Amino acid sequence: MKKSIFLGTLAAAGLVAGFATAGTLDDVQANGVLKCGVSTGLVGFAAPDANGVWExxxxxFCRSVAAAVLGDSDAVEFVPTTGKTRxxxxxxxxxxxxxxxxxxxxxxxxxxxxxxIGVNYYDGQGFMVRKDLGVASATELDGATVCIQTxxxxxxxxxxxxxxNGMSYEPVPIExxxxxxxQYLSGACDVYTTDASxxxxxxATFEDADEHMLLPEIISKEPLGPLVRHGDDEWADVVRWTLNALVSAEELGVTSANLAEMSAGTDNPEINRLLGTEGSLGDMLGLDADWAARAIAVAGNYGEVFEANIGEGTAIGLSRGLNAQWAQGGLIYSPPFR
Amino acid sequence: MAMADHEAPKSFNLGMLIYDTRYRSMTIQIVVLILFMLGAAWLVDNMLSNLAALGKPLGFKFLSDTAGYDIGQRLVEYSSQSTHARAALVGLLNTLLVAALGCLLATVLGVLIGIARLSKNWVVARLMTVYIEIFRNVPVLLWIVFAMAIFLEMFPEPKEFKGENAVATMDLWNSVILTNRGFFIPNPQFFAGSMVVVLVFVASLVGIIFFGRWAKAHQERTGNILPTFWIKLGVFIVPAVLAYFVMGQPIGLELPGFEGRGAIGPDGEIITKGIFRVDADRGIHLRGSLMALCLALSLYTAAFIAEAVRAGIMAISKGQTEAANALGLRPNRTMNLVILPQALRVIIPPLISQYLNLTKNSSLAIAVGYMDVTGTLGGITMNQTGREMECILLLMLCYLVISLTISAVMNWYNNSVKLKER
Structure with missing residues (x-):
């Protein structure tokens, strides 16, 4: 009896004590696999396809980091997390x-x-309602029953x-x-709210998508971005500059189509520094010279990843909006590679 | 001199702790206990230092911060400006509510089903067997989700009550509204004079108790059995109803109704603003999540209770029934006076653990969006404050206290019905 209690507590404490003390970059390289937390299934952002491959x-972005660090975009273990467990x-x-x-x-x-480590999608909280509810603005939602993802x-x-706004509502929190x-589709809620994206x-996954609409109000600022644990700056730098590399690639015109050609060397010194033909930026990160080229090779630059997964050509159909490059009036901006 | 050689040494030496059978078992127990406590201390120390290394030392100050989120079903005053501690209290009360309702319903259903399973009617007995086997062999989480899905699909949306030619209508002479967001039932209203009616009702309850005692004494004295049930029923109803009419009907019902765009306003006009919905301020709102959760938990637990009841009844030897029959007792009196009092002694202990199971299973409530203590303290609060260790410890403490309280009450009851040895 005592023994089983002891082993039980030991196991529980093992979970608590489980975090590594060595640098995360070393751990990842030693394990040969990047453990990346993603959502349990949100089409366009993170969901397994028909063959069980996450996309x-x-x-x-997880695959780009794995490519930069490990040289293999498939060396990722995707860990589905809920809003509560992440x-x-x-x-x-x-x-x-x-x-x-x-x-x-x-x-x-x-x-x-x-x-x-940065923002890869500028979002805001919105409301979705059925068109036949007859509501055109979030200010008319007084008394509504609202489904929320907790x-x-x-x-x-x-x-x-x-x-x-001095309105009342009935919250229905869902995991x-x-x-x-x-709950929303069966009519138990009038409104479904979460980030607009x-x-x-x-x-996009509804059978009768045209019967539903997003209300014009965006009630919050939701800068979405990848994150790492506090206190391991080397690892944070690797992840941060992988994101910046994808953003800079779009700004500098490096795409999956011309990547091989540009990796051979160009007239633009910033592209050369980014792709590792000039300078020693990879060394400074603790990686090899063409880390950024590998990250871009996975699915192209930031704009290509956006268009392929959530852009206007997909069922989700999000326009770039705030997420356009700064030169096109958006907020996506990378510090220089120098 | 030879005698002195055989005398046992009087002095105590340390080796005796292991080699002397008088002390050995005690020594081993103390050593194991010390090792266990050292192990526990190491684990706690490990946890505290790791939390400190993460920059999150153990602390409960976050409980007095503003919670910032709303809760639908609240039994005490609460708003988004209340503290996390208050949110935890709201959740705790919701847990207690669903546990109490669930235990009550599970007991009633379980006893009926358990007895019906022993019925001589082949169809009834087999039906109950099928019920028990289906319910206790499927995980309770699936029953909860299933109950909610049925609830969502079975009842109409509020908008189906809308307009002149509505698809759905109100039930029971326009007094209840059954929607897939919950049931809306009338709210009793107490006006001046209602106290008299309540007092008369309480007085008749006291009267019923005294009449019961008197009838029992009368039966023991004379052997005559009075028709106590009908007399008690009469005393229960008649005086209160008389007082109600004498005082000019001081207790009324506030009926639920609709408001918002498309509803009929107080002057018969069609309201043109807002969302069509059931008026939140009139009547009582029984939320769908509460009912689905309560129903699923009690149907599931009732299957186990039914088995406990059946086992209890079957544990009473057949000789008891035959002896009662030989004395001329009719079957229902045999059940009430001979079998059940003895069977209760067998039924109560497993019943306690079923009550505990139901209470603990209620922590699955988040599956249907019911805000119990796991949903508030162990859900939104934990996520917003990031205090996993503190929240989980508090949550465990809550369930521990609830469970121990249920155990204590039920053990007290068990002691009062168990065989008194003289």
Whole structure:
């Protein structure tokens, strides 16, 4: 009896004590696999396809990091996390990085001890309703029953928005996207709220997508980005500059089509530094010279990844909007490779 | 001198702790206990230092921070400006509510099904067997999700009540609204004079108890059995109803109704603003999540209770029934006076663990969006504050206290019905 209790507690403590003390970069290279936390299934961002292969906007970024660090875009173990389990998984070392539509907020950065390495999608919380509800604006939602995906900033924004506008509502908190959809589609909720990109992705999977619409109000700022544990700056730099490499590649005109040609050397010194034919940026990161070229080779630059997974050509149909390059009036901007 | 050689040494030496059978078992137990405590201390120390290394030292100050989120079903005052501790309390009360309702319903269903399974009617007995086998062999989470799915599909949406030629209508003379968001039932209203009716009702309850005692004494004295059930029923209903009409009907019902775009307003006009919905301020809202959860938990647990009841009844030897028959007792009196009092002693202990199971299973509530303590403290609060260790410890403490309380109450009851040895 005592023995089984002892072993049980030992196992429980093992989980708590499980995080590694060596650098994450060394751990990943030693293991030969990158453990990347993604969502449990959000079409366009992270979902397994018919053959069980993970694909999507966030998944593609995990593969780019794996390609940069390990030289193999398939050396990724995708760990599906819910809104509730994701931070525990990252803090405990179960995953090396998290790319799961996670909003960069003060308390998550400072109090939860994570390092957000940048923003790969500028989003905001929106509302989806049935067209026959006859509502044209979120200010007409007084008294509505609202389905919320729990474990996000969503329920706090929602509470603030309804309180600020003096409206009442009935919250129906749901753990996963699938169950929230069931409640919304059966009419148990008037409104479904989460990040606008998530709503667009969810709506794209409905049989009667045309019967539903997003309300024009965006009630919050939701800068979504990948994050790593606090306190391991070498690893944070690797992930941060992988994202910057994808963004810079789009800005500099490096695409999956011309990557091989440009890797041979160009007249533009910044492209040369990015792709490793000039300077020693890879060395500084603790990687080899063509790390960035491998990251870009996975699925192309930031713009190509966007268009292939969530862009206007896909069922999700998101326009670039805020997520255009800064030169095109968007907010996507990378510091220089120098 | 030879005698002195055989005398046992009086002095105590350390080797005796292992080689002397009088001390050995004690020594081993103490050593194991010390090792166990050292192991536990190492684990706790490990946890604390690792939390400190993460920059999250153990602390409960976050409980007094503003929660910032809303909860639909709340039994006490709560808003998004309340604290996390208050949110945890709201969740705890919701857990207790669903556990209490579930235990009650499971007991009633379980006893009926358990007895029906022993029925001489072949069809009834087999039907109950099928019920028990289906329910206790499928995980309870699936029953909960299934109950919610049926609930969502079976009842109409509020908008189907809308307009002149609505698809759905209100039930029971327009007093209840059954929608897939929950049931809306009338809310009792107490006006001046209602206290008299309540007092009369309480007085008749007291009367029933005294009448029962008197009837029992009368039966023991004379052997005459009075028709106590009908008399008690009469005392239960008649005085309260008389008082109700004498006082001019001081207790009323507030009926649920609709409001928002498309509903009929107080002056008969069609309202043109807002979302069509059931008026949240009138009537009582029984949420679908509560009912689906309660139903699934109690149907599941009832299957186990039914087996406990059947086992209890079958544990009473057939000789007891035959002896009662020989004394001339009719079958229902045999059941009530001879079998059940003895069977209860066998039924109560497994019943306690079924109550505990039901309470703990209620933590699956988040599957249907019911905000119990796991959903508030162990869900949104944990996620918003990032205090996993503290939240989980508090949550475990909550369930431990609830379970121990249920155990204590049920053990007290068990002691009161168990065989008194004289």
């Amino acid at each position: 999507g906007f966030d998944v593609s 931070f525990t998984a990252l803090a405990s070392g179960e995953i090396d990085m998290l790319a799961r539509n996670t909003t960069w907020t003060f308390s998550r950065d400072v109090d939860l001890k994570f390092t957000f 474990g996000t900033t969503t329920e706090l924004n929602l509470a603030d928005y309804f309180r600020a 996963t996207n699938a169950e929230a959809q069931q 998530g709503l667009a992705a969810t709506r």
